Amino acid sequence: MHLYKHQELTVYNSLSKQKEKFEPIIEGAVGMYVCGPTVYSNVHLGNCRTFLSFDLVFRYLKHLGYKVRYVRNITDVGHLENDGESGEDPILKKARIDQIEPMEVVQLYSVDFHQVMNAFNALPPSIEPTATGHIIEQIQLIEKIIKEGYAYLINGSVYFDVVKFNEDHAYGKLSGRNLEDMISNTRELAAQSEKKNPQDFALWKKAEPQHIMRWPSPWSDGFPGWHLECTAMSTKYLGNNFDIHGGGMDLKFPHHECEIAQAEACNHESPVNYWLHTNMLTLNGKKMAKSTGNNILPNELFSGKNDILSKPFAPTVAKFFMFQAHYRSILDFSNDALEASEKGFFRLMDAYRSISEITPSNKSDFNITDWRQSCYDAMNDDFNSPILIAQLFEATKFINSLKEGKAEITASDLELLQKTMHDFLFEVMGLVDISETSSNDGNKLSEAVELLIELRNQARANKDFATSDQIRDQLQEVGIQLKDGKEGTTFSLN
RNA sequence: GGCGUCUUGGCCGAGUGGCUAGGCAGAGCUCUGCAAAAGCUUGUACAGCGGUUCGAAUCCGCUAGACGCCUCCA
Structure with missing residues (x-):
């Protein structure tokens, strides 16, 4: 302990x-x-x-x-x-x-x-x-x-x-x-x-x-x-x-x-x-300060209601963005940088979630113990969260290979991988696992979209691609993107 | 004016005297009815000029630019 x-x-x-x-x-x-x-x-x-x-x-x-x-x-x-x-x-x-x-x-x-x-x-x-x-x-x-x-x-x-x-x-x-x-x-x-x-x-x-x-x-x-x-x-x-x-x-x-x-x-x-x-968080290259008005409020970030923001950002995404820089470095806030972090964040979370779907085998293609220590090494070095995150992305790559059946892992290593990811993502960094859809959908909406997905699948089964593409494209136009995956179709709101 | 910090590939951002940071974007591939999404692969950059060194982006000096503190600010 x-x-x-x-x-x-x-x-x-x-x-x-x-x-x-x-x-x-x-x-x-x-x-x-x-x-x-x-x-x-x-x-x-x-x-x-x-x-x-x-x-x-x-x-x-x-x-x-x-x-x-x-x-x-x-x-x-x-x-x-x-x-x-x-x-x-x-x-x-x-x-x-x-x-x-x-x-x-x-x-x-x-x-x-x-x-x-x-x-x-x-x-x-x-x-x-x-x-x-x-x-x-x-x-x-x-x-x-x-x-x-x-x-x-x-x-x-x-x-x-x-x-x-x-x-x-x-x-x-x-x-x-x-x-x-x-x-x-x-x-x-x-x-x-x-x-x-x-x-x-x-x-x-x-x-x-x-x-x-x-x-x-x-x-x-x-x-x-x-x-x-x-x-x-x-x-x-x-x-x-x-x-x-x-x-x-x-x-x-x-x-x-x-x-x-x-x-x-x-x-x-x-x-x-x-x-x-x-160190300071800057906006437009200048220190954020109450007195000068050069700042952005958390609630503006969460709601997206600020001229420099293209959309709302979840608190945990903003936190992840901050942790991608070292605490002693100046960090400049921008919409582009935040969007880039958000994509990485979701990729990381998706990988974490998919660990539980992996079937272990009798050998490992990745030295989990060494990798785990490298996560500690990062944090031991003056709380270097950007290096820690880089390590978590290394694991993400490996997890995705496992998912595709291109790599193997033993049951005990799998357990350690999951525990380590969990420890650093949620316990140490205190991130929150939000998924792209769950954050802003309503039940009625998802039921309606599920219905359309079902109709599209029927059309596709009948090789009625005109209909299936119409459903897909028109949903896209109203900001609902369908994602075809191995386990079926999901959607996200843009 | 004084003190101090920083300048990294298209963007964000680590690191460091010799070994691939990482993310995003881009490109190629896989998947797919076609796409999208997703996944995989791919980047040799370190402000400029000089010096030290077998070797520097990393150390030293100068130049340029930016920022911070010196007044309230996390």
């Missing part, structure tokens, strides 16, 4: 900038924290890519037999649009525009997020904490940082003193920056800030009178800084030093850098052993 004892997993650690053997702090157990969404609008497909990548990581770790505690937060306060005095909480802004409570905004988009993740068949995390649910922990953290001497109070707000921290720690080690460069390269700054240095960041902000998301604290009625919640919640549930911290590449700086600073300031140890960063 403890596959991890036999499979050597390596992961690319953003901190060391190289692949490292994965060794959890406690044998057999993994603590993983991933930065979740800020819930002030619908998650877009780019956001989803990150969460689906970490779903793959979560699933694979579990598959290897690790006991995984996966914590993914929901940011529902404190994430300001700008760091300056003009910064506004986007949740508050949305609440003001829609004239609803901030917590209604939070609820609305949290529910949306969960529905989307569910549609993608992503597993829920073990713990999904919210920032507003951990105000006390965050206040305690600030008190600790102040006590350690790395924060200062001004006008009811508390800021992290990056310059002070950098004197005895390395601020910028994750993102490869050094503070001196940052200070000398600081672009001419707008409005004078109350911060001592532009690099300092807020731990607690005093709320203006009209600011309705506010909590009492020793310093003022206010709200916590964005970076703080992740430190508070990750250390609360995973400890001061835990295995994996993940998030999008765009969070590396400043967010994750600040998390490291906060944690080191109060716990005197590096919080995270392996930092994993997923």
